[in-house]
Amino acid sequence: MNRKVLIVTGDGGESYETLYAVHRFQEEGDIVKIAAPSRRRLNLVMHDFEPGWDTYVERPGYCLDADLMIDEVVVGDYDAILLLGGRAPEYLRNHAVLLEIVREFDRQGKWVFAICHGIQILVTAGLADNRILTAYEHVRAEIEMGGGTYSTRQAVRDGNIITGQTWQSHPEFYREVFACFNQVSTNATAVNAQ
Secondary structure, eight states, rough: OOOOEEEEOOBBHHHHHHHHHHHHHHHHHOOEEEESSSSEEEEEEEEEEEETOOOOEEEEEEEEEHHHHHGGOOOOGSEEEEEEBBSSSSHHHHHHHHHHHHHHHHTTTTTTEEEGGHHHHHHHHHHOTTOOOOOOOHHHHHHHTTTHHHSSSSSEEETTTTEESSSGGHHHHHHHHHHHHHHHHHHHHHHHHH
C-alpha cells in the first residue's frame, strides 16, 4: 500500500517486537523507517519468563540498523508511528523531541501505535488522559496515573491510538492495526471513485 510507518526503538528495544513489525509492514507493501536516538546499529534484547523469577529475564537479541535519528523525523512524511517495548522506552520517554513528535502525530489525527512498554512514551507525552489503553501489566499504574483507563484486552483501539499488551499480543494487535489501515484505504477508494 506504500504507507510510511515510523518505528521508534533504541538499545534495549524488544527484538521480536521490532523484527516482527518491520516484516509485517513490509509484507503489506508499507515503507518502514527505524528511528532511534542515533543512527547506528542498535542492540536489541529478548524478554521472556523463567520459572522461579518474579519478573522477566533479558537476553541479547538481534541487532538492527536505525535509518534515522529521532531528531531528524518529519511527522508529515509518515502515516503512522509505532512505539515498541523492551527496556528502550524507559529512557526514550525522556527524549523531549520524541515526545513532541508523538504529540504531533496525535494532533494531526495520524495513527499512533504502541505495544508493551512503548506505552510509557504515550503516557509521558500526555496521551493517556481519558483514553482506554492496554500494555504490559506492570505498566498499568503509569496508565492510570496518566489519567487513562487500563484494559486487560490484548489489543485496544481508542480513536487514532492502538495499543497492545506484549509481543504475545501480536495477532490481536496487528489485526487491529491493519483493520484501521484498510478502513482508511477503503474510505479513500470510495471517495476517489465518486
